[in-house]
Amino acid sequence: MDLAGQRVLVVGGSSGIGFGVAAAAAAAGAAVTIASRSAEKVAGAVERLGAGTEGAILDTGDEVGIADFFAGRAAFDHIVVSASQTKVAAVRDLALADAYQSMNSKFWGTYRVARAARITDGGSLTLVSGFLAIRPRKGAAIQGAINGALEALAKGLALEFAPVRVNCVSPGLVATEMFAGLADDARAAMFDNAAARLPVGRVGLPADIAVQVLAFMANPYQSGSVVYLDGGGALV
Numbered sequence: 001m002d003l004a005g006q007r008v009l010v011v012g013g014s015s016g017i018g019f020g021v022a023a024a025a026a027a028a029g030a031a032v033t034i035a036s037r038s039a040e041k042v043a044g045a046v047e048r049l050g051a052g053t054e055g056a057i058l059d060t061g062d063e064v065g066i067a068d069f070f071a072g073r074a075a076f077d078h079i080v081v082s083a084s085q086t087k088v089a090a091v092r093d094l095a096l097a098d099a100y101q102s103m104n105s106k107f108w109g110t111y112r113v114a115r116a117a118r119i120t121d122g123g124s125l126t127l128v129s130g131f132l133a134i135r136p137r138k139g140a141a142i143q144g145a146i147n148g149a150l151e152a153l154a155k156g157l158a159l160e161f162a163p164v165r166v167n168c169v170s171p172g173l174v175a176t177e178m179f180a181g182l183a184d185d186a187r188a189a190m191f192d193n194a195a196a197r198l199p200v201g202r203v204g205l206p207a208d209i210a211v212q213v214l215a216f217m218a219n220p221y222q223s224g225s226v227v228y229l230d231g232g233g234a235l236v
Contacts, residue, residue: 001218004029008217009076011058011113012083014041016176017128019048020206021080021213026053028214033076035069036083060084060109066116075118078217081110082128086146090139099142106146107153114157119164124223126216127154127168128209131230134170151226158224165223167216172230174204199232 008025012018013034026032026049034049035058036042042055058069060083084106087098110127119125132140133147147170154168173194179187195202212227228234 001028001214003078003214003217006030006077006217007033007074009033009035009079011035011060011079011081012128013080014038014045016082016178017171017174017206017209018080018082019045020210021082022053023049024207024210024214025078025217026050030078060113061104063112063116066112070116070118073118075120075123077120077123078126079113079117079119079124080126080128080213081113083109084128086143088140088143091141093139094142102142103146103149107149110150111153114153114161114166119161121163122165122220124165124167124217125157125161126213127151127166129154129168129170129226131170131172131228131233134228135230135234154226155224162223165216165220167222167224168226169209169212169216170226170228170230171204171209172198172228172233174206174209176206194233197233197236198230199235202231204229204231 003025008030010018010022013022014036022032022034031052033054033056034042034045035056037059039057046053046055059065086102086106127150129147129150132144133151136144151168154166158166191203209229212229
């Protein structure tokens, strides 16, 4: 998938799935902009990717800052939004303030970016949800609801934003820095248990998700799609 000469913005691109997408887009020849609210993380990500990559500070909770960000730049060919901070717990255990903040970060943060984004005709916007939208899990109802809302949003935006194409990728368990806080043995046990259950025999990697995101960018016939990348987890 050749992205030479195209401009790609990855919001939340300083780590995890976002960084995987940024790396893949850069390898495909795109001029990549990594945006995140952490200046330190952005600088580190840009250094890792090297020449041709730009960093920007962007807080998806800041409506005015988002508008200013896009007003000061030419339209992008492709935008990916993977930034979010959520808390997961059973409904009766999760404080309402935390539930509101989780929805504000992942759903409304994406909504704010989409609303202000400037994308070239025929370009693409990709949202990132998660497989809990279709495979609910006890103790994670809020996450499933947020992901389901994002998938519905992607389909609606595909109609509203045409000829810009809008799609959504819905990952299963992906090994990212999000799990760095777990003890090594606990993290290994979690991944091993998941791998034993999944038909593919392993957990996902950011690079796996990036393959699909780049396919969204490259395929001019794909819009309004939600693609589940969960290693076959929804089947078992």
